[in-house]
Amino acid sequence: MTGLGSYLGASILVLGTVFSHASLAAESPKPMDYLQDLAGEKGIGARVAGSEGEQRAAAYIEQQWIDQGLSPYSSSFNINDETLSKNIIVDLKGQSDKTLIIAAHYDSTGAKEGSVGATDNASSVAALLALSHNLRNQMLTANIRFIAFGAEEIGLLGSKAYVKQLSREELANIVGMINLDTIVGGDNLYIHSAHPEPYKCNGDAQYYSSDTSLRDSVLKQAQSGFTPNPFSKHPPFPGYPEGTTGGWSDHAPFACAGVPIAYIEATNFSINGKDGYDGYSQSTNGALWDCFADDKMSACDREKEQKWGDIWHSEFDRLDKLLPLFGERIELQLQQNIQLLTDFVSSNYTQ
Numbered sequence: 001m002t003g004l005g006s007y008l009g010a011s012i013l014v015l016g017t018v019f020s021h022a023s024l025a026a027e028s029p030k031p032m033d034y035l036q037d038l039a040g041e042k043g044i045g046a047r048v049a050g051s052e053g054e055q056r057a058a059a060y061i062e063q064q065w066i067d068q069g070l071s072p073y074s075s076s077f078n079i080n081d082e083t084l085s086k087n088i089i090v091d092l093k094g095q096s097d098k099t100l101i102i103a104a105h106y107d108s109t110g111a112k113e114g115s116v117g118a119t120d121n122a123s124s125v126a127a128l129l130a131l132s133h134n135l136r137n138q139m140l141t142a143n144i145r146f147i148a149f150g151a152e153e154i155g156l157l158g159s160k161a162y163v164k165q166l167s168r169e170e171l172a173n174i175v176g177m178i179n180l181d182t183i184v185g186g187d188n189l190y191i192h193s194a195h196p197e198p199y200k201c202n203g204d205a206q207y208y209s210s211d212t213s214l215r216d217s218v219l220k221q222a223q224s225g226f227t228p229n230p231f232s233k234h235p236p237f238p239g240y241p242e243g244t245t246g247g248w249s250d251h252a253p254f255a256c257a258g259v260p261i262a263y264i265e266a267t268n269f270s271i272n273g274k275d276g277y278d279g280y281s282q283s284t285n286g287a288l289w290d291c292f293a294d295d296k297m298s299a300c301d302r303e304k305e306q307k308w309g310d311i312w313h314s315e316f317d318r319l320d321k322l323l324p325l326f327g328e329r330i331e332l333q334l335q336q337n338i339q340l341l342t343d344f345v346s347s348n349y350t351q
């Protein structure tokens, strides 16, 4: 795809004709193509933090943004003494100094189990690339900053490094952070806010924010954009009040720094999973369980169950397994996420 784009660009220059941006846009990749490039059979594949696969994914994301006519930049951080990872960032300039961040991690985990991180989290990276494509020529009020975080799976290293270098003044200009992590595959599309109880925050939770306003605005947009509306808050369960989530993804360092967050995730909080109702079991699909009991919304035998309805980090997180199991759900959910966030930015941050 990148090759084709460059070829078209070159021939247009050579011909010196009047091809408009619109005719180029017609050639732009589809979201499922981004997903295939990252996690398909002939794609980049596993992107374990610090690996060559992660570096190839970073280069791919940067190149896609360049091909969209944008100017991405990156910022490296240490995984350990010898190994680096990086965040890739691109800004769509708005008219004010306020910034909305939309972010997704691009590394993966579970390579040994056979995962190539198709849902977790190539799906969200595909959405980021499609969103920047959709929004790049809009007249924006606030800046929209897209960030592809590295090394999320080994301790949120990319997002922690990013937040750490922001001053209080810069943080005050960030109106919110929308985290996309595993936005396809699971049974339901949820929009979460941060948990009312502060996350660990490296022992310093003085700025912690569980502000629900960004989550609620995105939910409101979903209400007006879809019939039926596939997005919801998860119902209340022990340990997780309605619509709130744990500190296990890149939203957490932002909540710790006082930024309102919204976090979109495809999973199923109604399943009584290995550790209760925490959204870790993503689907009731029987193929993801040794045995699933509909009446209990849990494993037939909790002692014997091994698979627990997980897609992420497992043998199922690859397109050759997901597409036969879930069919059109994968593409539909991807499109719904992209539509929601395109509409959300267009309704709230354009002139």
Ligand SMILES: [Zn+2]
Binding pocket: 105, 120, 121, 152, 181, 182, 249
């Ligand atoms: Zn993830």
